[in-house]
Amino acid sequence: MNFELIYNNFFIILSGLDETLELVIISLSLGFIIAIPFALARASSIKILSQSVYYYVFVIRGTPLLVQIYLIYYGLGTIQFVRESFLWFFLKDPFFCGVLALVINTVAYTAEIFRGGIQSVSKGQIESCKSLGMSRFIMYLKIILPCAFRQALPGYGNEMILMVKSTSLISLITIMEMTGLARNIMYKNYAPVEAFLAAGSIYLFLNFLVVQFIKFLEWKYNPHLRIKA
Amino acid sequence: MKKFILSIVALSLLCLATISNAKTIRIGTEGAYPPWNNLNSAGELEGAEIDFGNEACKRMGVDCEWVTQDWDGIIPALLNGKYDIIVAGMSITEERKEKVNFTDGYMTDGARFAVLKGSGLENMTIAGMDKVNLNGAGGKEQAAIGQLNAALQGKTVCVQSATIHQNYLEKHMAGVVEVKLYQSVDDTNLDLIAGRCDAILADVGSTIDYMATDVGANVAFTGPTFSGGVFGDGVGGAIRKEDTEILEMWNAVIAEMLADGSLSEITKQWFGRDISM
Amino acid sequence: MLRFDLLIFGDAGWGDELLISSFMTILVSLSSMGLGIFIAIFATWAKVSGNIFTRMVANFYTTVIRGIPELLVIYLIFFGGSASIMYVAKIFGYHGYIELNAFTMGTISIGLISAAYSTEVFRGAYSIVSKGQAEASHSLGLSKFHTFYKVLAPQILKHALPGLGNVWQITLKDTALVSVTGLVEIMRQSRIASNVSHSPLTFCLSAALLYLILTTFSSKVFNKLEDYSNRNNVTT
Numbered sequence: 242m243n244f245e246l247i248y249n250n251f252f253i254i255l256s257g258l259d260e261t262l263e264l265v266i267i268s269l270s271l272g273f274i275i276a277i278p279f280a281l282a283r284a285s286s287i288k289i290l291s292q293s294v295y296y297y298v299f300v301i302r303g304t305p306l307l308v309q310i311y312l313i314y315y316g317l318g319t320i321q322f323v324r325e326s327f328l329w330f331f332l333k334d335p336f337f338c339g340v341l342a343l344v345i346n347t348v349a350y351t352a353e354i355f356r357g358g359i360q361s362v363s364k365g366q367i368e369s370c371k372s373l374g375m376s377r378f379i380m381y382l383k384i385i386l387p388c389a390f391r392q393a394l395p396g397y398g399n400e401m402i403l404m405v406k407s408t409s410l411i412s413l414i415t416i417m418e419m420t421g422l423a424r425n426i427m428y429k430n431y432a433p434v435e436a437f438l439a440a441g442s443i444y445l446f447l448n449f450l451v452v453q454f455i456k457f458l459e460w461k462y463n464p465h466l467r468i469k470a
Numbered sequence: 471m472k473k474f475i476l477s478i479v480a481l482s483l484l485c486l487a488t489i490s491n492a493k494t495i496r497i498g499t500e501g502a503y504p505p506w507n508n509l510n511s512a513g514e515l516e517g518a519e520i521d522f523g524n525e526a527c528k529r530m531g532v533d534c535e536w537v538t539q540d541w542d543g544i545i546p547a548l549l550n551g552k553y554d555i556i557v558a559g560m561s562i563t564e565e566r567k568e569k570v571n572f573t574d575g576y577m578t579d580g581a582r583f584a585v586l587k588g589s590g591l592e593n594m595t596i597a598g599m600d601k602v603n604l605n606g607a608g609g610k611e612q613a614a615i616g617q618l619n620a621a622l623q624g625k626t627v628c629v630q631s632a633t634i635h636q637n638y639l640e641k642h643m644a645g646v647v648e649v650k651l652y653q654s655v656d657d658t659n660l661d662l663i664a665g666r667c668d669a670i671l672a673d674v675g676s677t678i679d680y681m682a683t684d685v686g687a688n689v690a691f692t693g694p695t696f697s698g699g700v701f702g703d704g705v706g707g708a709i710r711k712e713d714t715e716i717l718e719m720w721n722a723v724i725a726e727m728l729a730d731g732s733l734s735e736i737t738k739q740w741f742g743r744d745i746s747m
Numbered sequence: 748m749l750r751f752d753l754l755i756f757g758d759a760g761w762g763d764e765l766l767i768s769s770f771m772t773i774l775v776s777l778s779s780m781g782l783g784i785f786i787a788i789f790a791t792w793a794k795v796s797g798n799i800f801t802r803m804v805a806n807f808y809t810t811v812i813r814g815i816p817e818l819l820v821i822y823l824i825f826f827g828g829s830a831s832i833m834y835v836a837k838i839f840g841y842h843g844y845i846e847l848n849a850f851t852m853g854t855i856s857i858g859l860i861s862a863a864y865s866t867e868v869f870r871g872a873y874s875i876v877s878k879g880q881a882e883a884s885h886s887l888g889l890s891k892f893h894t895f896y897k898v899l900a901p902q903i904l905k906h907a908l909p910g911l912g913n914v915w916q917i918t919l920k921d922t923a924l925v926s927v928t929g930l931v932e933i934m935r936q937s938r939i940a941s942n943v944s945h946s947p948l949t950f951c952l953s954a955a956l957l958y959l960i961l962t963t964f965s966s967k968v969f970n971k972l973e974d975y976s977n978r979n980n981v982t983t
Contacts, residue, residue: 302916303962304955305923307934312955315657315947318664333666335650402814409816410924415628415650420818425651428542428632431549431569433826441815441823448814502942509939511753513764538939539929546826547929552848656942685945 250426251439258443260418264408265447268340269401272347277386279348280355294352301349307410309346314338314414339411347404354396358389391462398455402448409444419443494533495716497523498553501538502654504679505740506559506705509538518740519557522576525732526723541654542632545569548708554716555709559673561634561702571711573720575704575747576728577737580695581635583618583627584677585669586662592690594621604699618693619646625668626650628658634701635671641700659686675741704747750949753940761940761950768936769957775932776919778854783861783918784911790862791869805866812863817921821856825928828852849930856925861918868910869903876902905976912969916962923958933957 282290283298301309317323317332331337362385370380390397412421423440427433460467499519501509507517515536527534537553548556548570555573562572580601585591596602597614604611623646629635631651639649650667652658658670659680670677674695680686709717727733733746756762793805812820876899884894926935937954941947 299963300959303959305920305934305958307923308951308955308958311938311947312951315660315941316951317948318660318666319946319948324664329665333664335666406814406816409818412818413653415652417651420816421651423819424542424822425631427822427826429565431546431826433546433823437819437823437827441811441819444816444819445811445814502939504943509943511759511761511764511940511943537929538931540927540935543825543927543929550828552929654938654942656945660945660947683945 246430246432246435247439250423250432250436251443253426254419254422254436254439254443257417257419257422260416261405261408261447264336264339264343264411264416264418265405268343268347268408269404271340271344272351272404275344276348276351276355279352280359280389281381283352283356284359298349298353301346302353306342306346306407307413310339310342310410310414313342335411335414335416339408339414339416343404343407343411346407347400350400350403351397354393354400355389357396358391358393359385361392362388387462394455394459394462398451401451401455405444405447405451494535495527495530495555496535496537496553497527498537498539498544498548498556499523499558500541500544500654502541502656503559503676505675506673507557518577518736519559521736521740522727522733523557525736526720526727529723529726530719541630545708548710554713555707555720557707559676559705560708562704562706563634563637563700563702565637566702566708569711570708571713571717572706572708573717574724575706576724576733577745578697578704578747579673579675579741579745580697581638581671581701582674582677582691582695583622583669583671583693584662584681584689585692586665587688587690589668591621591625591669592692594618594692596621596693599694602694602696604696604701605703607699614694615642619643621693622647622669624648626666628652628661628667628670629672630655630658635673637700638696639671656680659689662689675745678742749952750944750946753944753946753949754953761936761944764936764940765933765950765953765957768931768933769961771930772919772922772932772957773961775850775853775857775922775925775930776915778850779857779861779922780915780918782854782858783865783914786858786862787865787869790866791873794866794870795873809863809866812860813867817860817924820860821924821927824856824859825852828855849925849928852928853922853925853930853932856928857918857921860921861914864914864917865911868907868914871910872903872905872907873899875906908969908973908976912966912973915965915969919961919965920958923954 279294279297283294285291313332314335317338323329323332332341366384366388367380370384375383408418409420412418412424415421417425419440423436426436430436499507499515501507501515503517505517507515507519510516515538520536523536524534535553539547539552541558544556544558544560545566547553556570560566562575566572596617597610599610599614602611602614619642622643625647627639627643627647628650629639629652631653636649636651639647643649647669650661652661655672655676658667658672661667662670663685669692674691677689677691681689707720709720724733728746734744737743737745753760754762754765756766790805790808793801797805880898880902881894884898889898922932923934925932926938929935931939933954937950941950944950
């Protein structure tokens with residue numbers, strides 16, 4: 242075990258942290274926002290909305306993220322129609338392709354998590370809203386969605402961790418984030434353990450932060466569950 | 471259900487260790503680098519190096535077993551004992567010599583930049599030089615490198631990772647171009663056609679093979695053909711440091727095949743020109 | 748673009764190779780899942796009934812494996828695995844080469860990942876099975892072994908089934924990441940085919956379709972298993 246190698250490699254890999262964080266933050270934020278209408282559609286009683294989201298989630302959850310990434314980056318790049326359209330301005334950039342793949346993936350999983358949350362809001366709450374004459378919009382905005390988010394927090398925390406780990410696959414489409422840099426080091430020095438330790442510890446730390454963040458949110462938004470001093 | 475799980479576990483533990491047989495030589499290759507080594511749609515390996523390896527084994531009187539392995543794991547797999555020699559268009563470099571021994575070179579081909587026709591970068595002549603040998607590089611070679619850097623300033627150049635081509639870009643063009651790394655040569659070709667890369671740097675034989683396909687018809691060379699220096703000294707077989715007898719066997723058969731012209735026949739058949747050492 | 752002629756069976760097309768690689772995917776997933784459950788049983792036991800030391804080790808294992816990208820775990824085991832095994836073998840006096848073939852490397856890597864998730868599932872299932880069951884069987888004079896084997900384990904398995912179904916889907920999809928070990932499963936075969944034929948669209952879509960078929964079939968099987976295990980549930 243070459244400690245000097247770990248030390249040097251640590252800073253090389255740390256330089257990829259900004260790419261990783263950009264991927265995570267952009268994908269999670271977009272995914273969160275886009276998942277809400279998807280979850281509502283899935284939980285709604287309109288058959289066609291519910292079924293289409295069901296099939297979307299079914300296909301995305303049934304295929305590996307790597308296949309989706311390759312399909313978007315290499316697959317779309319070979320279609321002449323795509324290359325000549327305005328979409329190509331975006332799809333040309335590997336970072337955009339990576340974010341697109343991650344967002345499509347996280348929307349599918351998050352929509353399911355939010356749907357679970359929405360459907361777990363008790364009937365009593367909904368009936369009280371209706372009896373108070375609330376419009377559907379206000380009911381969702383003020384009662385159902387906040388309740389659903391609270392329920393979804395543990396599941397969503399899990400999804401956030403999965404997203405941090407998924408960014409490592411984006412290294413396979415030329416984005417030099419942490420895993421890409423670690424792999425580069427492994428090729429050059431044949432020192433897998435050192436590179437792995439450096440990269441792995443940073444990922445572990447990131448996930449530790451995510452877990453603490455979720456714990457904080459759970460504490461903040463569940464005042465009724467706090468232990469009274 | 472439990473018995474099923476248990477038997478699966480037992481089966482997998484049985485596959486845990488197999489000790490290599492000394493009567494067969496296992497050759498590791500990439501299988502994604504035509505015309506050196508390639509997998510065809512029948513699932514068979516074909517290429518100049520496949521013919522070379524099969525002929526060499528015949529002359530050595532041993533059985534040959536070919537194993538494919540992705541390029542990025544090819545040396546570690548050798549060191550792990552997955553095969554005994556690498557025959558995969560691998561150039562002999564000082565950096566690699568630290569980890570493995572190389573046979574004498576059996577083929578050699580230059581490296582050249584390739585671009586899309588109509589990009590304005592094709593067919594550039596740099597410093598009036600057709601070939602640039604970086605061994606003992608003097609002023610002329612440095613001037614050529616400098617001119618090329620000026621021409622490609624700010625462009626995106628794509629290469630396969632863990633190759634001499636990546637080493638050249640990092641050594642001579644750091645900060646001049648944006649370097650993108652890919653898992654295989656065909657990925658760089660795909661992105662060149664897609665317009666994500668302004669140029670690729672790859673082996674001449676491999677690019678000529680791509681230009682012959684219908685998707686690669688729009689690709690053109692540019693600049694001089696490089697060899698030597700960071701590009702190494704020819705293509706050789708990589709062998710573990712402790713396997714000295716295997717090294718001697720292969721060196722003997724390579725010398726024999728070079729002397730009697732069979733290697734140049736093989737390369738002429740696959741490359742259209744003689745690239746034996 | 749989309750080239751269906753490349754998918755035919757026989758020498759001119761990649762259809763037969765893709766089919767064989769699907770069987771390889773199934774095989775690797777099954778053995779990884781099996782290995783994973785095997786390891787998970789010990790890890791769960793370490794977590795629930797061990798002393799503080801075993802609990803720490805097991806927690807460290809599941810936290811690290813679940814917190815690090817699968818790709819890095821696979822790289823570590825591939826790039827560093829054989830070397831460590833040979834190092835250990837040298838200690839025992841064996842100086843030859845222990846070749847770990849691609850299948851074994853793939854199984855061990857995915858198996859270790861699968862085990863971490865399975866451990867969490869088993870731990871959750873264990874906590875659902877009420878302590879009263881163990882006490883009741885003890886009061887009936889059943890030995891510790893019988894208590895576990897005949898009373899606790901079937902109930903734990905029943906509660907673990909949905910979670911295990913999830914772990915199976917994860918394992919199945921994680922096999923797409925082992926191409927660095929050289930194992931020819933669906934992802935690697937489709938990459939080889941797309942490299943040779945220069946048509947990634949055809950083969951990425953084929954790979955996606957093959958995985959979809961496998962995951963759909965698996966979820967149907969797990970649904971049947973869950974229905975079977977819940978057949979005696981009292982519905983009031």
